[in-house]
Amino acid sequence: MDERSYCRALPTAFLCVVLLGFTEGQFFPGGCTFEESYSSCGYSVSLGTNGFTWEQVNSWEKPTMDPALPTGSFMVVNASGRASGQKAHLYMPTLKENDTHCIDFLYSLSSRDGASPGTLNVYIKVNGGAQGNPVWNASDTVTEGWVKAELAISTFWRSWPPSHPADFMSPSQSFLSACVIFEAVSVQGHPGFIAIDDIRVLAHPCRKAPHFLRLQNVEVNVGQNATFQCTAGGKWSQHDKLWLQQWNGKDTALMVTRVVNHRRFSATVSVGDTSQRSTSRYRCVIRSDGGSGVSNYADLIVK
Secondary structure, rough: HHHHHHHHOOOOOOOOOOOOOOOOOOOOEEEEOOOOOOOHOOOOEEHHHHHOOOOOOOOOOOOOOOOOOOOEEEEEEEEEOOOOEEEEEEEEEOEOEEEEEEEEEEEEEOOOOOOOEEEEEEEEEEEOOOOOOOOOOOOOOOOOEEEEEEEEEEEOOOOOOOOOHHOOOOHHOOOOOEEEEEEEEEEOOOOOEEEEEEEEEOOOOOOOEEEEOOOOOEEEEEOOOOOEEEEEEEEOOOOEEEEEEEOOEEEEEEOOOEEEEOOOOEEEEEEEEOOEEEEEEEEEEEEEEOOOEOOOEEEEEOO
């Protein structure tokens, strides 16, 4: 089974690739500059319909005559001549740490006619759950060269005993693992390239993307109001988008945001249906100018 399969269908008790931190230095393993083969970094790709897929390019070794293609060594999708909606996936190695990760990367949307060649989406898939909706995307315009974005991903050990049926295993296996998926989506009639380069897994919080503190479980009786509290470190802007994402991918906008101080803010959201006994799972997501932050999943337990 390859890394692509890991991200597609992680079983709950799956033993993931462990990304151990260095005792010294700035980075965790898991990043890739794409100077060498992407597979040597533990990355994998999916083959989409009609051969639509990510490819590794090194323009220093093999120059290209297409002025729209960036220079360097990187991963790229050629969106030229494609029907709308074709998708290609690039999978990072699995993250498994009881901490907040910061992943930053460079991306480029380029074309010959100045029109966007498609969409670049990022998904954070946890422990075999649904891929859900993107936590970050870029699509509106072409970029001028490379642009940096950050992903602040919070993972924490599950509590024991677990409240969710899927989590019943031994306490030693009570971990969370996260797969980061880069998805390129084509647009018909817009020739160009979607590219990724210099992915880094950093040993410190993100500088621009807010990172969430641990999201706590919520327990209510049938018919009671249920509210999640999303608290994050970082600066809050009126332009930021905050939402609550359910395990199945459904999004709910966060309605009330409160600035605690210049480096922390919180938001609350009421969950709609508590009419019957159930256990469901939610996480907080924020999209800012610098990138996106994603919390751990927490359970809503309706008794």
